Amino acid sequence: MTIPANAAEALSQLLGPRFSQSQADRDLHGQSETFHTAPPPDAVVWPLTTAEVSQVMAICQQHLIPVIGWGTGTSLEGHALAIHGGIVIDLMKMDRVLDIRSEDLQVSVQPGVTREALNTELRATGLFFPVDPGANASLGGMAATRASGTTAVRYGTMRDNVLALEVVLADGRIIRTGTRAAKSSAGYDLTGLFVGSEGTLGIITELTLRLHGQPEEVASAVCAFPNLEAAVECVTATIQSGIPMARIEFVDADAARAFNQASGSQMREQPHLMVEFNGSPVSVREDAEKFGELATDFGGQGFDWATTPEERAALWRMRHGAYRACLALRPGATAVVTDVCVPMSHLAAQVAAAAADIRAEGLVGPMVGHVGDGNFHSQLLVMPGDADELAAAKRVAGRMAERALSVGGTITGEHGVGIGKRPLMRAQHGDAVDVMAAIKAALDPQGIMNPGKVIPD
Template identity: 70%
Template sequence: MVNHQQAFDEIRAIIGDRLSQKDADRDQHGQSETWHRAPPPDAVAWPETTEEVSRILAICNRHRCPVIGWGTGTSLEGHSLATHGGLVLDMLRMDRILDIRPEDMLAVVQPGLTREALNTDLRATGLFFPIDPGANASLGGMAATRASGTMAVRYGTMRDAVLAMEVVLADGTIIRTGTRAAKSSAGYDLNALIVGSEGTLGIITELTLRLHGQPEDVAAAVCAFPTLEDAVNCVAMTMQIGIPMARIEFMDPIAMRAVNLHSGTDYPEKPHLMIEFNGSPEGVRANAEAFGDIAGECGGEGFQWAASPEDRRKLWEARHASYWATLKLRPGATGVVTDVCVPMSELPGAVSAAARDMADAGILGDIVGHVGDGNFHTLLLIEPGNEQELARAKEVANAMARRAIAVGGTVSGEHGIGIGKRALMEEQHGEAWAVMGAIKATLDPNNILNPGKLVPDRN
């Protein structure tokens, strides 16, 4: 491992004790939510301004020291692990709201601000930020991984939510991407290039985000189905007919068992859909009735409506807790977590095939998903250190990904690539993967920004 001490000494001269080489700080930034592991970084820095980020990157670029951006550490594919050592740049001290413009329906924020903190500040404006990946992630991290979540079926993903950014490139150059205007045809879309680049092209230091009006009325419900296929067919029919859904989430029987044990609920251990409608009272009522008719045709039963804010909160807390709840089904286990996204017409077959693969491999786990846009997830429980189980779980995950590619889908709808899915990139993109590598080489010729992730290795 290369010794980067000179770079760290120069950075410490700028930010003082906001650079740490203590074991506790390094270990805290060497963790992953899932099974992915790597040695801790060599140092951690907490910048507070864009100028500090620029100066730090210029130093690291000169000394060829890797730099890995860090938000709240909730990514699932090992995005923030320091696989090549170096410096983790923890952005959580850059957490201010810089401007809220209700008349333009936008907010300007620093990257360390979390989505929940932003929405707390927005309550009095009648606006909200809808991208909800479950975890209370940092907005910079959500942009870097092109996050989405339960409300993507109506409001889109971070690709749609980020209007503009301030970004520091590998050599310390500060650029701005995008504008505050609703649209632009002025040159290459650098905004779209940075969103989803997983910290391999630059460090985000400011975001301009699109906001939405808080809906006049909201209704949510949970509904059970006899079989997995019935539930997923209901989703496909609902989207094909065009009923406007705010959320439509799938949970399989294992997920429902886990939620019951974790949250004290008593849902039947059957496939379920969790749904939400937003809009005017009349529109919500009409859409709910239309969905109820489709669900009935598909064998849906036991509708439980959650009209009050408290009941809706409990419903979606149960959905968001499913990851931690499922881990408890096998105490001491870790998770191989994966997601794919397929065209809606292919969704029933893809979900059914994933369930068969899990059963055939003898892997305990669940299937959940934001199935309104064809995106679903599996959590495969394995014993830490059990290489045979890990190999079987990887086979299931890879089979899901390759099946998605075969029907015109993608190996990840929202988790991103990191180190977990990098081996699948060439299969999905072909020669275009090399083009991604060429872009990386142009913007980061010394390969200091999150090396070993997303793009091909340098020759």
């Protein structure tokens, strides 16, 4: 759509140069990390306060202009693409840490604060925010997509670590959800409703987050396994044994090869587990020894321990760089990136079936996973413009989702729905999709909040 002249004038008067219709700004906010594409938005705004967001929303509601929230733009399912045109609200100028309450293990932030910036701010307090999706994402975006990542097995996801929100609704109303108390039984859990809503119900303008104490001791390691099944079965045995892992990550042989090419590591081109233990020096040593014994039982070998903070940072930087490293396995390629999450008892079979499916379709598709909670990902490399490869990759992704649902899993553990998983929502939720649509209609009756996402037609 085209922004009406009177709406553009009102936004320009409100925001001055922080309202833009330039092609460069629009193009910058029309990009996706993966194969999903859409035309750029019609305009971009950069608010500084909740009040400005409220005024922008009131103008957009009056003129029926679609509104898309934007953080760092690192989502993988096309969440922030303006598929129906409209205005992108870029929240990255709202980047203040508002209030650190160390005694309560809490912090309040604006949505444009990134997780790395927050942890830098917290360094002197002995506390940290643990949710780590890999990318240096904005905390508002992480809440909107219910992000998790490598540390979820120990510290939980954004759902577990967001205590309260300030949200601007489609008509400009400002509401607060949740409290600073440890628990509440007063009414509906609106915080849980907005966490994971992907900007389809409102714009998050403030978050109250749960903090955790920095561990006294940290130990990390990587070890190789003879085959994929052995590595994943070792994960299941580790979790069932009660060893308190801080991280337990799986990478397959293709991903290990990508790491070697990208970072000069010398990993065997075999499946690997990357692990981390947090706690006291005694507990970390005991946990590491128990895991080492288990891993040996499953054929684990070549343990490489990261004993210094620099070595640990390098190890997890390599894991967090998996997406770019794997893209380089096929220069010029883009990726169909998909994730599913299944009960731990089905994890090994699900990963093996996905690997066989990728081979059968003749694709290059490195797999990695936060397998400590049953979540794994495939990055299916396809050449832009190759319709046959894209169709094959979508078939693989679709079958991964179908198999996950067949064992009581989910079509996405952390990437979210966006555009890519939207057609699968009814397969997972059935008539509950209609309940979601009713909630959407109640909060956004004109359908201007990130239209075309999450709720299927």
